[in-house]
Amino acid sequence: MKQTIDDALLKRRVIITCGTGGVGKTTLSAAMAIRATLLGKRTVVITIDPAKRLAHSLGLETLGDHPTDLTPQIRAAYEKAQAEGADLPAEFTGTLAAIVPDTRRTFENFVTELAPNSNVAEKVMKNPIFQIFAKEFSGTNEYMALERLFHLYRQECYDCIILDTPPSRNTLAFLDAPRLLAQFFDEKIIRWLILPTNKIVSIGMKKALGILEKLTGAGFMTHLLDFASSLFEVQANFTSNLRKITTILESPQVGFIMVTTPTLDTAPDIQHFLTTLVQHKFHFDGVALNRTFGHLKATGLDSKNEDAYSVIRAIQEREEVVLKNLMRNPILVCAKLPELARDVHSVEDLFHVAMAFSPAHSTPSSTET
Amino acid sequence: MHSTINSHSHPIHNALSRNLIFTHGKGGVGKTVVSQAIALSLAKQGARTLWVTLEDPTLPAGEIKQVETFLWHMNCDFTSAFEEYAAMKIGVSQLTRIFLKNKLIQYLSQAAPGVHDLVLLGKIWFERTHYAHIVVDMPSTGYGLALFQSTYNFVKLFRGGPLHRDAQSILETLKEPQSTGHLIVALPEEMPLRESLELNAFLAEIFPQNPAAFLVNRTFPTVLQENQEELSPDSWPSPVAHSIEEYARKRFILENYNMRLWMDQKIPFGKLDFIPPPPTNSSHIVVQELAKQIQAKAYV
Numbered sequence A: 001m002k003q004t005i006d007d008a009l010l011k012r013r014v015i016i017t018c019g020t021g022g023v024g025k026t027t028l029s030a031a032m033a034i035r036a037t038l039l040g041k042r043t044v045v046i047t048i049d050p051a052k053r054l055a056h057s058l059g060l061e062t063l064g065d066h067p068t069d070l071t072p073q074i075r076a077a078y079e080k081a082q083a084e085g086a087d088l089p090a091e092f093t094g095t096l097a098a099i100v101p102d103t104r105r106t107f108e109n110f111v112t113e114l115a116p117n118s119n120v121a122e123k124v125m126k127n128p129i130f131q132i133f134a135k136e137f138s139g140t141n142e143y144m145a146l147e148r149l150f151h152l153y154r155q156e157c158y159d160c161i162i163l164d165t166p167p168s169r170n171t172l173a174f175l176d177a178p179r180l181l182a183q184f185f186d187e188k189i190i191r192w193l194i195l196p197t198n199k200i201v202s203i204g205m206k207k208a209l210g211i212l213e214k215l216t217g218a219g220f221m222t223h224l225l226d227f228a229s230s231l232f233e234v235q236a237n238f239t240s241n242l243r244k245i246t247t248i249l250e251s252p253q254v255g256f257i258m259v260t261t262p263t264l265d266t267a268p269d270i271q272h273f274l275t276t277l278v279q280h281k282f283h284f285d286g287v288a289l290n291r292t293f294g295h296l297k298a299t300g301l302d303s304k305n306e307d308a309y310s311v312i313r314a315i316q317e318r319e320e321v322v323l324k325n326l327m328r329n330p331i332l333v334c335a336k337l338p339e340l341a342r343d344v345h346s347v348e349d350l351f352h353v354a355m356a357f358s359p360a361h362s363t364p365s366s367t368e369t
Numbered sequence B: 001m002h003s004t005i006n007s008h009s010h011p012i013h014n015a016l017s018r019n020l021i022f023t024h025g026k027g028g029v030g031k032t033v034v035s036q037a038i039a040l041s042l043a044k045q046g047a048r049t050l051w052v053t054l055e056d057p058t059l060p061a062g063e064i065k066q067v068e069t070f071l072w073h074m075n076c077d078f079t080s081a082f083e084e085y086a087a088m089k090i091g092v093s094q095l096t097r098i099f100l101k102n103k104l105i106q107y108l109s110q111a112a113p114g115v116h117d118l119v120l121l122g123k124i125w126f127e128r129t130h131y132a133h134i135v136v137d138m139p140s141t142g143y144g145l146a147l148f149q150s151t152y153n154f155v156k157l158f159r160g161g162p163l164h165r166d167a168q169s170i171l172e173t174l175k176e177p178q179s180t181g182h183l184i185v186a187l188p189e190e191m192p193l194r195e196s197l198e199l200n201a202f203l204a205e206i207f208p209q210n211p212a213a214f215l216v217n218r219t220f221p222t223v224l225q226e227n228q229e230e231l232s233p234d235s236w237p238s239p240v241a242h243s244i245e246e247y248a249r250k251r252f253i254l255e256n257y258n259m260r261l262w263m264d265q266k267i268p269f270g271k272l273d274f275i276p277p278p279p280t281n282s283s284h285i286v287v288q289e290l291a292k293q294i295q296a297k298a299y300v
Helices: A004-011 A025-038 A052-057 A071-083 A103-114 A118-126 A128-136 A140-155 A173-184 A187-194 A203-216 A218-250 A264-280 A303-328 A347-355 B011-015 B031-044 B078-090 B094-101 B103-111 B115-130 B141-157 B162-175 B190-206 B244-263 B283-296
Strands: A014-018 A042-046 A095-099 A160-164 A254-260 A283-292 A333-338 B020-024 B049-054 B065-068 B071-076 B133-137 B180-186 B213-219 B269-273
Touching: A004 A025, A004 A254, A004 A283, A004 A333, A014 A025, A014 A140, A014 A173, A025 A042, A025 A052, A025 A071, A025 A095, A025 A160, A025 A254, A025 A283, A025 A333, A025 A347, A042 A140, A071 A095, A071 A347, A103 A118, A103 A218, A118 A128, A118 A218, A128 A218, A140 A160, A140 A173, A140 A218, A173 A218, A173 A264, A203 A218, A203 B078, A203 B094, A203 B162, A218 A254, A254 A264, A264 A283, A264 A303, A283 A303, A303 B244, B011 B180, B011 B213, B011 B269, B020 B031, B020 B115, B020 B162, B031 B049, B031 B071, B031 B133, B031 B180, B031 B283, B049 B115, B071 B115, B078 B094, B078 B115, B094 B103, B115 B133, B115 B141, B115 B162, B141 B162, B141 B190, B162 B180, B180 B190, B190 B213, B190 B244, B213 B244, B269 B283
Parallel strands: A014 A160, A014 A254, A042 A095, A042 A160, A254 A283, A283 A333, B020 B133, B020 B180, B049 B071, B049 B133, B180 B213, B213 B269
Antiparallel strands: B065 B071
């Protein structure tokens, strides 16, 4: 039953899946977690935005940091599949838990943790700018997911952690998040901002602040300065946390997988992703192609439904072109997962999906010997 | 331009007759091509139309460019929109340049929540008098909502100053059915259909007098069903299909099953047929085909 994807699951302690919204990252990550469980790993999947019915059937509806144990359901699905003669490992020794973190709450916890005392934490959280910031600043959700990962990593309760990154419009959003937040916590700038009367502040800076105040109104500026001075107090702790997280992300214990669908416009996105990984010194474990049609056989066709079949054939042809392009470049495809005929509603469904990873091809340069 | 609201026409036609048209939806539903096709269809009818993308990383940013007769495109980006805004408010001078180059200002304009979104929306709003229609490809659900939400919060939280006044005027325009149409695009899949209802509830909260129109993109061709027992997807033992015939049959059942979510709520919605993907990378062909459909169905 071994597939290419299993190599990554055996090699790494953490797998981070990145991809834009709509590619089915959550389903693919959950199915990967089941494979890790079948490989005997104590597995946890951190998932941000599962479909409502799936979350409901897995008992994951309550947001929070408590892992939900799914091992009994997987064991049941394993035993059922084994009785039906599926190709499975002889023994079932792994475990699987799932966490759906509440990113907003985690951000508050995060500030509380960083703040030198509870007064500062309260002051930050009451600030209206923080309230918008916690929800909307690009990078916060991503960074909170990393914080969650960091905690689990240190606990050592799990030997395989799969992080399904928050849905974003851009695959790189996740990789850029720490840098964006670090910019926000830039010490020099915050220092300027909270010491506007200081003589060090240049005349130009004073003028700029004056213009900004004219544009935005005094209320906004007051809150902003207040927020910045509170940030200043949490800045040192943030920076040291960020350094620790970055060290973990760079280690060979952590692998990155890009989830995408086999469409032609994803090629530049993949290249971009690879370049950025190299810049960050992160480890690449391949592209996972989701929602593929290549496995569908042309049997039992009824000429009355030719319109529908021709759409599927067109999708299959495009998929072949995409695969050829990936081979030529060459880019490792670590997994292929079929387009599903219906949504996933149970652990048993997920088990079927986990078994449907099709043998992906390795490129010559990445074949392990 | 005055739009006529015809009570006999389809809600989509109605929404697409407005000056500002926002297309909303989850990532991956084909919002970019659909909004582009809407803009193209309007332009083909002889209306000056601007198609707007917001900070699309795959497109060059900034300037408005003419792409067809009556059709212009702008990939709105924060930096140039902010420069323009500041120049408008404090004049074009050495002072403006110094102001914008100031490290602190660059930092604040990126980090201060609300300002970023407000400036992008503001740019679109200022362009509205130059075109019969502006069709905006909104960022996918969460981000698109944030764009309105932070402008809304800004107005509520921070009084005084020109930014506040402009934000208020922008929200007024977006509330009016005479000026602005909101179109929610989904796929016939569970998650996008469900999220559309959440999105609609949110839009209804900030724009109560201006209900959104609904559109399902990429609906599959009809597949005749022989086996009545199969009609409920929940009865299928596995979500995985093995042949083209099985997938096509199940796909058609599933789509109709999923769309009940909207039908049960008596939501009138439009549909666009699945365009088979062209073998080469050419979204241009898909946009042309979709524009033909939009015109044939009298959505514009």
